[in-house]
Amino acid sequence: MNWETIDANAKQWVKEAGEKIRLSFKSKLNIETKSNPNDLVTNIDKEIEQFFIQHIRAVYPEHKIMGEEGFGDELQDLGGIVWLIDPIDGTMNFIHQQRNFAISIGIYEDGVGKIGLIYDVVHDELYHAFRGKGAYINENPLPKLKEATIKESILAINATWVIENKRIDHNLMIPLVRDARGTRSYGTAALEMVFLAAGRVDAYFSMRLAPWDFAAGAVIIEELGGVVTNLRGEKLDFLSRDSLFAAKPGLHQTILKDYLKSGQW
Incomplete structure (x- = not known):
């Protein structure tokens, strides 16, 4: 081939x-x-x-x-x-x-x-x-992604997930948003993933995406040393809808351990 x-x-x-x-x-x-x-x-x-x-x-x-x-x-x-x-x-x-x-x-x-x-x-x-x-x-x-701390990070996350909603307990996300430097939302998973790849944001979260939303972005981010999983830290399933958590190396592990471990995602 x-x-x-x-x-x-x-x-x-x-x-x-x-x-x-x-x-x-x-x-x-x-x-x-x-x-x-x-x-x-x-x-x-x-x-x-x-x-x-x-x-x-x-x-x-x-x-x-x-x-x-x-x-x-x-x-x-x-x-x-x-x-x-x-x-x-x-x-x-x-x-x-x-x-x-x-x-x-x-x-x-x-x-x-x-x-x-x-x-x-x-x-x-x-x-x-x-x-x-x-x-x-x-x-x-694009240069390889470097590690970042939560306090110096900009998170790409839709405000929907930080207010009361039907999908998750929004209280789980509030400490994460509070501790970050700032948040952004662009309304397109593909661009939010490449903004992470380009260093414009440091992590991206979504509660429910389809494989075509994240398939291309996952290849690009992983090629630069970033980490792409669902919110449980598991490998993505490219045949079904799932949550998405992509971040710079180090930051991914920190957020998963300190902020997301108690969530029912």
Whole structure:
């Protein structure tokens, strides 16, 4: 299997898809809801996923595809080569802001992340990693992540989890937020993960994400020495929804031990 060719093709398709999205800014979106009124999907999400699937099927018919909008395969396992695709991560931002969204593609072989691509379409920034060969923004290499303390850290976390909610006991998160230097929320898992990779934030938390939300980001962060698990400190399951906790080395272990160990995640 020529992984360099797969990587080159994936990057080309991501850039072409990004141009399609930029051209869509002037057109009227067809917006639908999915699981709830705030779970939005547009005609562009669907068109971009189908764009990728058509190209992958034409060149790599033996590869499997998991896509957010449901046009891929029904997977029971991660055997072989699997593309995990989120055509627009941050659809609400895409609709309301026309920024703060990204294309996210993780390419895995037998459950191991080989390639991670996250494209910030508006800023024309392609974050990418090839397992064992480093991580980059466009052609600029990203340095390895350094350890940080909680008091000097900026945490990417949605304010929803620090107020009363149906999913977790919000009181468990308050000490963590109180002790950190600051918090940020961007509304897109893909960008929050690459902001961690680029050193713009130090840790990222989410209580429920799908595999296509974190597949690409996990490859990029781990290539730089960061740690990606669920909130219980367990390895991620790329076939089901789970919580997510990604952080710089050292900081991950500290937060897990001192703040998250008592939680029912």
